Amino acid sequence: RPALRPPAMQLGQPAVGQYVPAPIIVKAVVVGAADGQQQTAAFQAGGLAAGGAASAPGQVDAGPGPPPFRLKLGVNDKTPVEIPPDLQSMGVKPEQWKKWARDIDNGKAHSVFYSCPMCEGCYWCFPLLCLQAILCMLNPCTWWVVARERAGLRLAKQAIDSDLASARSSGLAGAVDFRYELKEEMEGNYGVWHRVSPPVGVGVCQVKVGVNEKTPREIPPELQGMGVHPQRWDKWARDIDRGNTYSVFHACPACETCYWCVPFMCLQPILCMLNPLTYWVTAKEKAGKDVTEQAIRADLQSTQSYESEQMDGLQFALKEGAMGWSAVWYKGPLPDCLA
Numbered sequence: 352r353p354a355l356r357p358p359a360m361q362l363g364q365p366a367v368g369q370y371v372p373a374p375i376i377v378k379a380v381v382v383g384a385a386d387g388q389q390q391t392a393a394f395q396a397g398g399l400a401a402g403g404a405a406s407a408p409g410q411v412d413a414g415p416g417p418p419p420f421r422l423k424l425g426v427n428d429k430t431p432v433e434i435p436p437d438l439q440s441m442g443v444k445p446e447q448w449k450k451w452a453r454d455i456d457n458g459k460a461h462s463v464f465y466s467c468p469m470c471e472g473c474y475w476c477f478p479l480l481c482l483q484a485i486l487c488m489l490n491p492c493t494w495w496v497v498a499r500e501r502a503g504l505r506l507a508k509q510a511i512d513s514d515l516a517s518a519r520s521s522g523l524a525g526a527v528d529f530r531y532e533l534k535e536e537m538e539g540n541y542g543v544w545h546r547v548s549p550p551v552g553v554g555v556c557q558v559k560v561g562v563n564e565k566t567p568r569e570i571p572p573e574l575q576g577m578g579v580h581p582q583r584w585d586k587w588a589r590d591i592d593r594g595n596t597y598s599v600f601h602a603c604p605a606c607e608t609c610y611w612c613v614p615f616m617c618l619q620p621i622l623c624m625l626n627p628l629t630y631w632v633t634a635k636e637k638a639g640k641d642v643t644e645q646a647i648r649a650d651l652q653s654t655q656s657y658e659s660e661q662m663d664g665l666q667f668a669l670k671e672g673a674m675g676w677s678a679v680w681y682k683g684p685l686p687d688c689l690a
Contacts, residue, residue, distance in 0.1 A: 419545035454510040461503025578661025597639025
């Protein structure tokens with residue numbers, strides 16, 4: 352069956368009759384530059400340089416640009432049929448929004464409450480209101496319910512990311528700095544569309560790694576600002592994913608949460624540390640992280656013709672914290688909070 356291609360996007364192009372503000376010239380001090388050194392940056396509302404082209408690496412996007420657009424993604428939340436004005440102001444076409452709306456609804460369909468949204472409120476709140484949510488967290492069924500919902504939202508994100516990647520590879524204006532992210536908050540899950548600009552002079556990039564952490568397919572803006580090329584990031588992302596395969600929970604990421612949290616929640620990690628099996632689990636994970644660290648550090652020793660001198664002095668380390676592992680790229684001394 353022939354592959355279906357999403358409708359073309361024209362991000363960054365103003366709608367007919369839309370007001371386009373003139374570029375504003377500002378002075379911005381670049382972090383990490385010589386004392387007193389300043390750079391002049393031209394920016395236009397929408398995060399694009401004058402003429403509709405994305406700001407080149409080395410420029411400073413000092414303007415606020417359009418605010419992020421947030422969309423609640425619960426089964427009780429209706430996906431807008433018409434393109435939201437905030438997204439339209441970012442240059443997204445109505446045809447593209449219809450495709451994304453279908454992707455989001457298809458993702459929601461994975462929820463066990465999709466055919467009866469009211470049942471979700473009953474499950475979490477009836478009959479004990481706030482206490483009911485605590486009891487639900489002790490129910491192993493809840494982890495299956497949450498895992499299905501997250502899986503659907505991730506599939507929708509993959510579809511949207513694929514459209515954005517196609518737009519970037521096609522060289523469409525404004526697509527280079529357009530991103531979609533999932534945010535999990537107390538009141539529910541949100542999809543967030545926003546623009547990013549590679550910060551210049553930033554000395555640290557931190558990415559969470561683990562079987563429950565999705566390795567970004569797109570290069571983080573902080574690394575891009577350090578002169579790292581997307582081709583090199585693709586290899587590093589594969590190195591991180593390869594290290595994750597050493598974990599005993601790689602085939603079932605939800606089992607890791609169950610192991611550390613069910614059924615005694617905060618008390619469960621203490622009991623796990625008294626279990627000799629835990630030391631084998633953590634040793635396997637540590638072995639995978641060592642493989643990732645060695646591969647990326649070895650890769651940093653080589654340079655490619657398409658990369659800039661900004662990469663000089665870039666270092667890498669994997670750090671374990673109370674909230675899990677983090678991959679850290681940095682220049683100069685490692686910040687005290689990460690040491």
